Amino acid sequence: MGLAARAIEAEGIPTVALSIVREITEKTPPPRALYLRFPFGHALGEPGKPDQHHQVLARAFALLFAAPGPGTIADAGLRWRREEYGAPDWGQWRTLGPGR
Amino acid sequence: MALNRLRNRLGALVFTAFPSLAARWARRLEADAGAVPWAPPLVALARSTLALVTTGGVHLSTQPPFVMDDPDGDPTVRELPVDAPRAALTITHDYYDHRDADRDLNLVWPAERLREWVAEKALGRLHATGYAFMGHIDGPHLATFARSSAPQVARRLRAAGVDYALLVPA
Numbered sequence: 001m002g003l004a005a006r007a008i009e010a011e012g013i014p015t016v017a018l019s020i021v022r023e024i025t026e027k028t029p030p031p032r033a034l035y036l037r038f039p040f041g042h043a044l045g046e047p048g049k050p051d052q053h054h055q056v057l058a059r060a061f062a063l064l065f066a067a068p069g070p071g072t073i074a075d076a077g078l079r080w081r082r083e084e085y086g087a088p089d090w091g092q093w094r095t096l097g098p099g100r
Numbered sequence: 101m102a103l104n105r106l107r108n109r110l111g112a113l114v115f116t117a118f119p120s121l122a123a124r125w126a127r128r129l130e131a132d133a134g135a136v137p138w139a140p141p142l143v144a145l146a147r148s149t150l151a152l153v154t155t156g157g158v159h160l161s162t163q164p165p166f167v168m169d170d171p172d173g174d175p176t177v178r179e180l181p182v183d184a185p186r187a188a189l190t191i192t193h194d195y196y197d198h199r200d201a202d203r204d205l206n207l208v209w210p211a212e213r214l215r216e217w218v219a220e221k222a223l224g225r226l227h228a229t230g231y232a233f234m235g236h237i238d239g240p241h242l243a244t245f246a247r248s249s250a251p252q253v254a255r256r257l258r259a260a261g262v263d264y265a266l267l268v269p270a
Contacts, residue, residue, distance in 0.1 A: 001155050001235065001267055001269050002132070003132070003242075003245060003246045003250055004153060004155070004233065004245075004250045004253070004267060005265070005267050006134075006136060006137055006250075007246070007250035007251045007253070007254040008151075008153070008250075008253065008254040008257060008265045008267075009136075009137040009138065009139050010137040010251075010254065011251075011254040011255060011257065011258040012139045012258060013139060013151075013254070013257055013258060013262055013263070013264065013265055014139045014140065014141040014263075014264050014265075015264070015265045015266075015267060016264070016265075016266055016267070017266075017267035017268075017269070018266075018267065018268050018269055019269065020119070020122075020269055020270075021119065021122045021123055021126050022123070023122075023123045023126035023127055023129075024122070024126040024129065026131075027126060027129045027130070027131045027132065028131070028132040029136055030136070030267070031136055031137060031138055031139075037119070039116045039117070039119055039197075040112070040115055040116045040119070040122065040196040040197065040270055041116060041156070041196045041197055041198050041200060041201045041207060041208060041270055042200060042201075042207050043207060043208060043268050043269055043270075044206050044207045044208075044210050044213070044268070045207070046200070046207075047200045047201075047203045047204035047207060048203070048204055050206075050213065050216075053206050053207075053210060053213045054213060054216070054217075057210065057213060057214070057217065057266075060266060061145055064141055064145075064264060065141050065145075069138065070135075070136035070137065070138040071136045088216075088220070090220045090221075090222055093145075093217075093220075093222040094146050094220070094221060094222045095144075095146075096144070096145040096146070096222070097141075097143070097144030097145055097146070097147075098140075098141055098142055098143070098144070
């Protein structure tokens, strides 16, 4: 994952990667990684929970614009199966961009 | 099923159930602390084109599956239309428990979720072609992946004028 993100970023395309095992990500850090304490095969969360998936994506996109420099691994701070996920905040998410 | 595939699938069940074992295993991996590139994000998400990349082993059922009987994995890539219907897609990846992802492919291939971002005008566009790898890559295949498969995808994304890429692991 880290190598793929680096290759894409090296072509001038900013990347953000989700990370499931922080120790793996730390070995080959991508430019920006959002670390989730979720099991393998569940980077977006649980099946059939679109609100959760959207909240994970929103955190990843926020990191895309907020990461301070290469090799950033940000902890999403979400607990597996112990979080309440609200409805998507489209109004806020439509404003995501540089400087946000 | 070959004995080694059965062993890999059993290992995947254990690693999925006990992530701390995966963390312990990861500590033995070699670090690749090479320079991490950096491209500053310049475009608002709502005006951008995003590419989706997964290492979850997703592919079209009509494409050759990822190789599962090589202990070093498979460094090749599959190109997928991001609007491919669920019935046209499958997962070949013995190294994680993908029963939940089989039920809801968004867990490793969130094309449906990202189309919702586009419909809500929070994302400009989803690049029509997504890319899928099978994340278990080791031994000599690592060099193939780093020097060939990954840069090839990167060049295609650049040629297509993609603004950003989201990478989703298994």
